Amino acid sequence: MAELTKSYEVxxxxxxxxILCPCGVARRGLMDVESVPYSLHVTEITKNAKVHYHKAITETYFVLECExxxxxxxxxxxxxxxxxxxVVxxxxxxxRAVGGMKVLIVASPKFDPADEWFD
Known part of the structure; x- marks a missing residue:
């Protein structure tokens, strides 16, 4: 295992x-930081979010603001x-999210676009 070069991330x-996503527009952080086992997204949800699911990822949505x-x-x-x-x-x-909102999403393990499924 590689030694950490610093004890924090910013x-x-x-x-x-x-990044366009089924929910709206996301900014995905910590995607390339190997020492962090999750990714952290700030996502602006549109009113037309699409129903989807993940086979391996657990997401926690924290609502920052909403209609x-x-x-x-x-x-x-x-x-x-x-x-x-x-909401876990x-x-x-x-x-899917219904209505306009801004959320913080913790994806664990890290978000993988290949694990986004639609019926």
Whole structure:
């Protein structure tokens, strides 16, 4: 195992590229940091998020801000959201965000676009 060259990581999210995803637009941090076992995303959810799931990744959504009627759809069930709520989404759970929102997403293990599935 390689020795760590420093004891911390700093991510400047505004400088990260935006990536289109089924939820909207994401900035994915820590993707290339081997010493960190997860990735951390700031995602702007659009109103037209697509239902999808992951076979291996667990995602935790932390709601930073959202519209009053925002919801998380989990296996067909809708959960009302408000700022500072967290939702843990286990592998194989079909999910999508409903309504506009900005979320922080922890993906463990690190996000892999090959593990994004649609019915």
């Amino acid at each position: 991510v400047d999210y505004p400088s990260l590229p935006t 009053d009627d925002a919801q998380m759809e989990l296996d067909g069930e809708r959960i009302p959201l408000r700022p500072h709520m967290a 989404i286990h592998p194989k759970t079909r999910h």
